[in-house]
Amino acid sequence: MTNERGGIGKTTLTCHIAWHLAEQGKRVVVLDLDKQCHSAGMLKAEFEQIGPVQSILDFDPNEEPPALACFKNTRQIVELTTDSPQQGQHIGAYVRAIRAGLAKHYDYCVIDTAPAWDGRNLMALIASDYVAVPLDPDKTARQSLNEISQSISLANKVRGEGNATRFGIVFNRVQTTSEVSKMLMDRIGQALPANVVPHTIPHREHMREAALLEIPVWRLAKDTRRSAPIVREVVSYIVDQAEREAA
Numbered sequence: 001m002t003n004e005r006g007g008i009g010k011t012t013l014t015c016h017i018a019w020h021l022a023e024q025g026k027r028v029v030v031l032d033l034d035k036q037c038h039s040a041g042m043l044k045a046e047f048e049q050i051g052p053v054q055s056i057l058d059f060d061p062n063e064e065p066p067a068l069a070c071f072k073n074t075r076q077i078v079e080l081t082t083d084s085p086q087q088g089q090h091i092g093a094y095v096r097a098i099r100a101g102l103a104k105h106y107d108y109c110v111i112d113t114a115p116a117w118d119g120r121n122l123m124a125l126i127a128s129d130y131v132a133v134p135l136d137p138d139k140t141a142r143q144s145l146n147e148i149s150q151s152i153s154l155a156n157k158v159r160g161e162g163n164a165t166r167f168g169i170v171f172n173r174v175q176t177t178s179e180v181s182k183m184l185m186d187r188i189g190q191a192l193p194a195n196v197v198p199h200t201i202p203h204r205e206h207m208r209e210a211a212l213l214e215i216p217v218w219r220l221a222k223d224t225r226r227s228a229p230i231v232r233e234v235v236s237y238i239v240d241q242a243e244r245e246a247a
C-alpha cells in the first residue's frame with residue numbers, strides 16, 4: 001500500500017485486505033512500516049502482534065508463528081536501505097530472503113507504509129507482487145501520482161528488466177457529487193487504463209466509524225449496503241491481481 005500523502009486510506013485498505021483474507025481462513029501477516037503503527041492498532045483484536053523487532057528475519061523459523069500476525073515497525077529495513085540504488089543487488093537479495101522466510105509461514109503478506117518517502121517504502125515496493133495506490137481524486141492527486149511513479153521506477157530498477165511491479169490506483173474518499181473529482185478520475189483512467197481499479201470507494205461516514213471501532217466496515221451493526229459491498233469488491237480485486245502476479 002503506498003502513497004506518500006497522508007490520510008488517503010492506506011491503513012484502511014491494508015486492514016480490510018487483512019480482515020478479508022483472515023475471514024477466509026488464510027494465514028496473513030501484516031508488516032506495519034509506519035512508526036505510528038495504525039494498522040497494528042486496528043488489527044490488534046484479531047492479529048497477534050509481533051514486534052517491534054529488529055528485523056523480520058528475526059523470528060525463529062522453527063517456531064510455528066501465529067496464523068494472523070502483525071509486525072510493527074521493522075527497524076532493520078531502514079538501515080539496510082541506506083545503501084545507494086547502485087547497490088540495489090544487495091537490497092534485492094535481502095528482500096528475496098525476507099519473502100522466502102515469510103512464505104514458509106504465510107499465504108499472504110500485506111504491507112502498510114508511512115506517508116513519507118523512505119527506504120522502507122522502497123523495500124516494500126521491491127518486495128511486492130502488486131502495489132495498491134489509494135488516491136483521493138482531489139488537487140493533490142497529480143502530485144501524488146508523480147511521486148509514486150518515480151518511486152515505482154526506482155523499485156523496478158532494483159527488480160530488474162522484465163520484472164516491473166504492477167500497480168493499481170484505488171480512488172478513495174470520493175465525493176460522488178463532485179464534477180471535478182469525476183473529471184480527474186476520468187483523466188487518470190484515460191492516461192492509465194490498465195492501472196485503475198474498476199471500483200471507487202465513496203467518502204462514507206461508515207468507514208470512519210468502522211475505523212474507530214477497529215472492525216471492518218462489513219461488521220458494523222447497521223445497514224452498510226452503500227459502503228461495505230464496494231470495499232469487498234476493491235479488496236477482492238487487489239487480492240486477485242496480487243495472486244495473478246505471484247503465480
Ligand SMILES: Nc1ncnc2c1ncn2[C@@H]1O[C@H](COP(=O)(O)OP(=O)(O)OP(=O)(O)O)[C@@H](O)[C@H]1O
Pocket residue numbers: 005006007008009010011012013034038114115172173174201202203204205207208209211212
Ligand atoms: N472511504 C472513506 N470514507 C470516509 N472516511 C474514510 C474513507 N477511507 C478512509 N477514511 C478515513 O480517513 C482517515 C484516514 O485514513 P487512513 O488512516 O486509512 O489513511 P492513511 O493513508 O493510512 O493515512 P496516513 O498516511 O496518515 O497513515 C481515517 O480516519 C479513515 O477512517
Ligand SMILES: [Mg+2]
Pocket residue numbers: 010011012034038039112113
Ligand atoms: Mg496509515
